[in-house]
Each structure stands twice: as structure tokens, then as C-alpha cells.
Amino acid sequence: MTVDQAASLHQEFTQVRKDSETLCAPLEIEDYGIQTIPDVSPPKWHLAHTSWFFETFLLKPFLKHYHEFDEHYAHLFNSYYEQIGTYHPRAERGLLSRPTVKQIYAYRQHVNAAMLVLLAQETLPDYPEIVRRCIIGLHHEQQHQELLLTDIKHIFSYNPLRPVYRELSMGNTNHTADLFWHEQPGGVYEIGADAAGHFAYDNETPRHKVYLNSFRIASRLVTNGEYLEFMHAGGYYNPAYWLSDGWKIVQTQHWQAPLYWVKQDMQWYEMTLGGVRKLDAHAPVSHVSLYEAHAYANWCNKRLPREAEWEIVARQQPITGNLRDAGYLQPMPADLQGLAQFYGDVWEWTQSSYSPYPGYRADSGALGEYNSKFMSSQVVLRGGSCVTPQNHIRATYRNFFYPGDRWQFSGIRLAEDIT
Numbered sequence: 001m002t003v004d005q006a007a008s009l010h011q012e013f014t015q016v017r018k019d020s021e022t023l024c025a026p027l028e029i030e031d032y033g034i035q036t037i038p039d040v041s042p043p044k045w046h047l048a049h050t051s052w053f054f055e056t057f058l059l060k061p062f063l064k065h066y067h068e069f070d071e072h073y074a075h076l077f078n079s080y081y082e083q084i085g086t087y088h089p090r091a092e093r094g095l096l097s098r099p100t101v102k103q104i105y106a107y108r109q110h111v112n113a114a115m116l117v118l119l120a121q122e123t124l125p126d127y128p129e130i131v132r133r134c135i136i137g138l139h140h141e142q143q144h145q146e147l148l149l150t151d152i153k154h155i156f157s158y159n160p161l162r163p164v165y166r167e168l169s170m171g172n173t174n175h176t177a178d179l180f181w182h183e184q185p186g187g188v189y190e191i192g193a194d195a196a197g198h199f200a201y202d203n204e205t206p207r208h209k210v211y212l213n214s215f216r217i218a219s220r221l222v223t224n225g226e227y228l229e230f231m232h233a234g235g236y237y238n239p240a241y242w243l244s245d246g247w248k249i250v251q252t253q254h255w256q257a258p259l260y261w262v263k264q265d266m267q268w269y270e271m272t273l274g275g276v277r278k279l280d281a282h283a284p285v286s287h288v289s290l291y292e293a294h295a296y297a298n299w300c301n302k303r304l305p306r307e308a309e310w311e312i313v314a315r316q317q318p319i320t321g322n323l324r325d326a327g328y329l330q331p332m333p334a335d336l337q338g339l340a341q342f343y344g345d346v347w348e349w350t351q352s353s354y355s356p357y358p359g360y361r362a363d364s365g366a367l368g369e370y371n372s373k374f375m376s377s378q379v380v381l382r383g384g385s386c387v388t389p390q391n392h393i394r395a396t397y398r399n400f401f402y403p404g405d406r407w408q409f410s411g412i413r414l415a416e417d418i419t
């Protein structure tokens with residue numbers, strides 16, 4: 001590693017760690033400890049867990065004479081790594097009033113200082129592995145930055161006062177780009193991350209060949225207005241559109257609209273990080289489950305794209321869009337004609353199960369649990385959202401959630417076969 005590369009890593013570490021705290025700056029102390037559902041973690045837990053990651057996978061094994069900030073944190077802030085030791089139940093993270101927010105910020109400072117000492121020891125024999133793990137840790141923290149915002153939104157939505165995280169720009173909401181269908185010829189393609197030196201998670205590898213039939217993919221995302229047509233047509237009341245498991249949830253949980261939609265005086269509103277505001281018919285529909293995405297596609301006589309189809313079209317597009325750096329923190333209408341919104345706005349459901357690529361090998365040791373242990377019963381989403389950092393997303397990135405999950409910024413792009 002050159003001097004410039006080492007300096008760049010130091011700078012990136014400092015910036016990413018600072019970004020997490022900046023995202024929490026609008027919070028009051030009372031906001032830090034709330035957990036509304038098991039999928040949502042309290043903001044202070046995210047701040048501590050990301051520090052635990054660096055402490056566990058870098059400082060303890062590599063920094064001589066490192067002293068833990070508090071030995072009990074190893075249990076409290078381990079998320080799911082069985083090979084590391086025990087962990088506090090996920091659904092009970094919101095029951096912990098201690099450690100305090102002040103103590104967790106002190107923990108972060110302790111870990112930051114030790115990490116900068118470790119990163120300065122470039123002559124260590126294990127330094128290449130230290131760099132590799134540090135980069136994983138930074139991308140891991142960026143994932144939790146996205147979760148911070150999605151979880152804060154869910155936490156605030158539970159409060160009848162509908163608090164405002166921060167004021168959001170409305171942007172241009174007067175129209176959306178016309179929809180057209182991009183045709184992609186069938187054939188043999190390669191997907192997955194290559195060995196060009198750019199960071200990718202292990203679940204994006206190895207690069208491999210796939211055969212695809214010819215298909216069409218929509219030029220933009222499905223809008224709130226278009227989804228409203230599905231609702232007005234009785235979409236939530238007709239089992240013909242739904243997968244069996246999805247219909248069961250619609251019946252038992254009484255789904256009638258996407259998460260965060262509220263109807264008042266015959267008008268639809270939605271909860272945002274900027275509080276409740278009138279539903280923008282031109283913006284992409286968001287916070288829908290795979291079941292809702294699938295039902296909408298059935299209603300349209302279309303389907304969801306396969307992840308390989310999405311990737312071979314998306315990699316031809318620049319990695320720009322309504323990502324967190326744009327500052328909207330809310331899906332926005334497509335403002336460009338042509339292929340749009342492949343990156344940002346909402347994570348796009350595919351019809352592909354989250355499973356290993358041919359030839360996949362997980363990392364050895366506990367880090368191998370990062371992705372591989374979840375390759376069951378989940379579905380792949382692509383493209384990032386309005387709360388994803390721009391330098392975190394790429395065409396090969398595979399996100400994954402359970403089919404019924406809705407609290408993420410998840411939406412719909414349609415596809416169809418060419419026959």
C-alpha cells in the first residue's frame with residue numbers, strides 16, 4: 001500500500017464514522033432507544049454495533065495491548081455472529097436503557113482512536129488483511145447508515161405526533177417521465193463482480209455466465225399514481241393477483257395500501273422523514289413488499305425482472321440518481337426521458353431468490369456469516385435507494401429481504417418476456 005493509499009483509507013475511515021453521527025444529529029436523546037418492531041433497531045444500537053464490528057474483527061486480533069471499552073459490549077452489540085459468541089436477542093434491543101447514549105458515543109471515540117493507531121502500523125505482517133477487513137467494516141457501517149434512516153422513519157411513524165426528522169426539499173413533483181420498454185436481446189451474458197480490484201461483497205461473486213431469453217424492462221419505476229389505479233381496481237381484495245403467502249398476510253394484517261400511507265378526508269398522505277405530506281402521484285411507490293410488487297405486476301399482465309436481467313441493463317447506466325448524497329431522503333419523480341432510476345429512489349424487487357452464485361465460497365471464519373447464512377427464503381433487491389450512499393452502490397450489489405418486508409425503501413420496476 002502506498003503512502004497516498006494509506007492516507008486515503010485513514011480519511012475514508014474518519015469520514016464514514018463521522019457520517020453515522022451526523023445522521024443522528026437531528027435526534028433527541030429520547031429517540032435513540034426506541035425499537036418499534038424486531039426488524040428495527042434503536043439508533044444507539046446501530047452506533048454501538050458498527051463500533052463493535054471494528055473492535056471485534058480488527059482491534060482485538062491485530063492491535064497489540066488493545067483494551068476493550070467494556071467487556072459486556074461484546075454480548076450486547078453482536079448482531080448474529082454465532083462463531084463470535086452470545087448476543088442479546090434482536091427483538092429486545094429496545095429494552096436496554098443502558099449503556100447510555102453518552103457512553104456509546106464515548107465507545108465510538110475509543111474505537112476510532114484505536115483504529116487510527118492500527119491503520120498507522122503499515123509494517124505489520126497482517127496489514128493487507130487489516131486493510132481488507134477495514135474496508136468491509138466501512139461498507140458495513142454504510143449499510144447501517146441506511147438502516148439508521150429507515151429505522152428512524154419507522155420509529156417516528158409510530159408516534160401520533162408524526163415527528164419530523166428534518167425538513168425535506170419537495171423537488172420537482174409536477175410530472176414524471178413517460179414510460180417506455182427497453183428491449184434486451186437474449187443470449188449468454190456475464191454477471192457478478194469481477195476481479196478488477198473494486199470492492200464487492202462475497203455474495204456478488206464469482207462472476208459467471210447466464211443465459212437469458214429476450215425481454216423488455218420498464219424505463220422507470222412504478223409511480224404512486226399508477227399503484228393507486230391498482231388499489232382503486234380492488235387489487236387488495238382480489239386473490240387472483242396474489243401469491244398464497246402474500247394473500248394470507250393481506251387478510252391477517254389488513255393491508256390496504258403501502259406502508260406509511262394514510263387516508264384523510266378522501267385524500268392520501270404519506271409519512272416521510274420530513275413528516276406527513278400529501279402523496280405525490282408522480283413519485284415512485286415505496287415501502288411495498290415483494291407480495292405487493294408481485295400482485296401489481298400480475299394486475300398489469302407483466303412481471304418483476306430477474307436479477308440478471310436487471311444487472312445487464314443497469315450496468316450500462318451511470319451510477320447516478322436520487323441517492324442519499326442528493327439530500328432528498330425521499331423517492332422523487334423520474335425527470336429524464338430514457339432509462340432512469342436504476343440507482344437510488346427505491347430498492348427494486350426482483351423475482352430472484354437470494355441464493356449463492358455458481359462456485360460461490362463464503363469467507364472463512366466468522367466473517368463468512370456476513371452474507372452466506374441468509375441464503376434461504378429471501379429475495380434479491382437491486383439498485384439502492386434515496387438513503388443509500390452513492391459510493392456504496394454498484395450494478396452487482398445484491399440486497400436481500402424477506403418477501404413480506406416493507407419498512408425498507410422498496411419499490412417496483414416491471415419487465416416482460418419477448419415472445
